[in-house]
């Protein structure tokens with residue numbers, strides 16, 4: 123058999139990429155955890171307060187409100203912004219389900235606008251087309267760590283008096299024209315779930331520059347209490363979304379590593395951008411030039427099945443056979459998920475707002491999102507922490523598969 127035969131067709135593997143283990147920890151976490159344990163103060167104290175302050179500052183915001191998860195931070199932020207039953211919130215369809223279900227769970231209606239082919243983030247022109255008299259907010263997702271066009275989205279929001287909530291759950295450390303994501307709209311949300319670039323297994327935060335909004339969001343996460351109010355004084359229908367001291371202690375230790383890791387992933391992504399630029403059958407995904415610090419939760423490639431003559435799933439299988447850990451990523455735009463598709467007819471499954479509003483997600487079409495769902499390939503954040511020599515193996519595997527794609531037909 124020829125030396126360069128594709129591994130999927132019986133040839134030798136081109137690389138054997140072992141992902142760095144995740145999460146990372148060392149004595150910083152160990153010490154911080156023991157300190158909390160032995161202090162006996164396990165609940166919502168110094169560590170939580172310090173992490174909220176430090177993380178908000180890291181992203182250039184003023185206030186931070188930690189929560190039990192990113193999903194819950196999204197819900198508390200929507201409630202804090204005054205989003206009510208029947209309001210419409212514009213979201214992208216190429217994202218994790220929580221972006222849209224947070225809207226449904228506060229009884230509002232997600233309205234899907236398409237994304238841009240270069241950045242995979244909300245298309246401000248399509249957002250404008252989707253605005254109605256009921257629209258109350260726009261929720262861009264900084265997908266993979268790319269940043270949505272916040273200049274234009276801010277303009278649209280201002281012109282139509284809409285709130286702007288950034289789902290920044292892929293973009294810890296990212297900066298847009300020198301300012302951190304999450305501080306660019308009214309509020310921004312980050313997740314610390316275990317797959318994320320900074321983690322306490324579960325956890326989330328909402329950040330903002332607006333003191334009154336911070337107080338509202340805090341109230342929803344803290345049983346409806348008011349700062350300075352009575353312990354048994356409850357003012358809104360909040361719940362308990364608080365984080366523990368253990369989580370905050372781990373996050374403080376993790377935060378001390380985030381800047382270096384962010385730079386390392388960005389440098390790997392730039393290397394991959396350059397090394398993969400000339401390959402046939404790859405269509406570039408380009409980070410916006412206004413991003414001044416690139417954060418990478420994922421490295422997204424997009425194939426052109428016409429040039430290659432085979433589909434994405436076959437390419438992913440071939441890459442995996444070569445020893446490259448990769449995945450197709452989100453394979454379905456959210457409006458095609460059963461939850462949305464059948465929402466109108468299934469109010470008993472928690473789809474009441476759709477039923478009332480007669481929204482039919484079967485009619486929605488976002489061609490750019492559909493294209494990336496069909497043709498995207500993801501490399502995860504862990505892979506971007508590999509040393510340069512291993513990244514060359516990644517490039518070799520992609521080159522080997524794409525240049526011989528016709529053999530996969």
Ligand SMILES: *Cc1c(COP(=O)(O)O)cnc(C)c1O
Pocket residue numbers: 191192193194217218220221263289291292313314315324325326
């Ligand atoms: C992870 C994630 C969330 C939700 O975070 P959890 O902490 O898992 O609840 C929301 N939006 C996006 C885009 C995410 O990737």
